[in-house]
Amino acid sequence: MEEEEIIEEELLLVESQLNGLQDKIKTLLDQQEELYERQAQLKALLEISKTSRDTSNSAPSVPLEDWSGKFSWDSQVDDTRFNVFGISSYRSNQREIINSIMSGKDVLVIMAAGGGKSLCYQLPAVLRDGITLVVSPLLSLIQDQVMGLAALGIPAHMLTSTTNKEIEKFIYKALEKGEGELKILYVTPEKISKSKRFMSKLEKCHHAGRLSLVAIDEAHCCSQWGHDFRPDYKNLGILKIQFPSVPMIALTATATSKVQMDLIEMLHIPRSVKFVSTVNRPNLFYRVYEKSSVGKVVIDEIANFISESYPNNESGIVYCFSRKECEQVAKELRGRGISADYYHADMDVVAREKVHMRWSKSKSQVIVGRNGNQ
Numbered sequence: 554m555e556e557e558e559i560i561e562e563e564l565l566l567v568e569s570q571l572n573g574l575q576d577k578i579k580t581l582l583d584q585q586e587e588l589y590e591r592q593a594q595l596k597a598l599l600e601i602s603k604t605s606r607d608t609s610n611s612a613p614s615v616p617l618e619d620w621s622g623k624f625s626w627d628s629q630v631d632d633t634r635f636n637v638f639g640i641s642s643y644r645s646n647q648r649e650i651i652n653s654i655m656s657g658k659d660v661l662v663i664m665a666a667g668g669g670k671s672l673c674y675q676l677p678a679v680l681r682d683g684i685t686l687v688v689s690p691l692l693s694l695i696q697d698q699v700m701g702l703a704a705l706g707i708p709a710h711m712l713t714s715t716t717n718k719e720i721e722k723f724i725y726k727a728l729e730k731g732e733g734e735l736k737i738l739y740v741t742p743e744k745i746s747k748s749k750r751f752m753s754k755l756e757k758c759h760h761a762g763r764l765s766l767v768a769i770d771e772a773h774c775c776s777q778w779g780h781d782f783r784p785d786y787k788n789l790g791i792l793k794i795q796f797p798s799v800p801m802i803a804l805t806a807t808a809t810s811k812v813q814m815d816l817i818e819m820l821h822i823p824r825s826v827k828f829v830s831t832v833n834r835p836n837l838f839y840r841v842y843e844k845s846s847v848g849k850v851v852i853d854e855i856a857n858f859i860s861e862s863y864p865n866n867e868s869g870i871v872y873c874f875s876r877k878e879c880e881q882v883a884k885e886l887r888g889r890g891i892s893a894d895y896y897h898a899d900m901d902v903v904a905r906e907k908v909h910m911r912w913s914k915s916k917s918q919v920i921v922g923r924n925g926n927q
């Protein structure tokens with residue numbers, strides 16, 4: 554009994570020391586974040602000061618705050634926004650971003666997921682002469698974008714490991730000889746870092762003055778400090794080195810100051826105009842439910858939640874930890890009358906595309922996948 558009391562006493566002491574340590578760690582992390590913020594501000598100030606010195610003798614550039622002013626392309630941009638994209642008004646920063654790209658600037662965009670980043674490069678892509686190259690990390694994202702653009706009548710293609718030979722030939726001809734209709738070309742970063750053939754065609758396209766814009770989607774993947782670092786993104790710096798005159802737009806929904814500095818450096822766009830929009834998403838909300846410890850009950854709870862909250866088959870995604878779990882959960886949901894398909898990296902490309910298409914066309918309600926579609 555006495556021994557237990559001693560142990561309990563020491564346990565309390567250790568727990569209180571741990572709590573004390575956690576508070577200190579939190580304070581240190583807050584301090585670190587503040588210092589990174591300040592470091593980024595100071596570096597940006599230095600850069601601006603250097604840039605204004607370097608450009609003081611050249612033609613006057615548009616001051617930062619004037620990207621919402623009047624431009625010669627205003628009516629064309631508005632017409633394309635409405636008649637091609639079917640969008641009646643701009644969201645925050647979209648017009649300014651489009652104007653800075655149309656002016657030939659490099660641009661860094663930080664905008665919340667779903668905030669409307671795609672329009673910021675797709676609209677200039679339609680208006681500028683030539684082909685826009687878009688680098689995006691995931692096949693599923695690319696497929697989604699290409700499908701959406703095709704529905705709007707915009708000639709867009711993707712060149713990935715899944716592209717068939719005929720389309721590949723069409724794309725290479727468009728790049729090399731300017732034949733055929735191609736405005737927007739999506740590739741994964743591996744194409745840039747691993748395909749010499751592709752890079753040589755791109756070089757020819759640029760040489761002929763037909764490469765109009767380079768867009769790097771999910772640009773935080775460049776940075777090892779980001780939450781989703783992808784090694785092939787590290788090689789994207791080559792694009793600005795090989796095509797310095799082509800404006801580049803880097804877009805991300807999540808970038809701390811440190812990640813921003815990192816990706817500006819890696820992509821070689823030190824003079825980029827930066828646009829930061831609020832990350833607040835008023836249409837999103839989070840709710841936490843206590844999970845049952847019994848697997849079957851959890852599935853019942855998920856199924857009930859879906860059928861009660863989304864009685865009109867509104868689509869959604871269930872995230873799981875493992876590929877096996879994705880398959881099991883999808884099967885169990887189907888057994889409870891919910892049209893669910895699983896989606897993960899072990900599936901072949903055709904099967905994945907089929908699932909994606911079914912879901913996009915509301916033929917299935919739920920996709921059960923893993924974070925990052927792994």
Ligand SMILES: Nc1ncnc2c1ncn2[C@@H]1O[C@H](COP(=O)(O)OP(=O)(O)OP(=O)(O)O)[C@@H](O)[C@H]1O
Nearest residue numbers: 640641642643644665666667668669670671672806
């Ligand atoms: N100005 C606008 N008015 C109305 N809808 C818009 C506007 N701009 C974009 N949208 C729509 O908002 C949706 C989300 O846009 P988009 O896919 O470009 O977001 P995103 O910022 O790229 O998101 P993510 O980070 O998730 O890729 C799309 O359906 C798009 O058509």
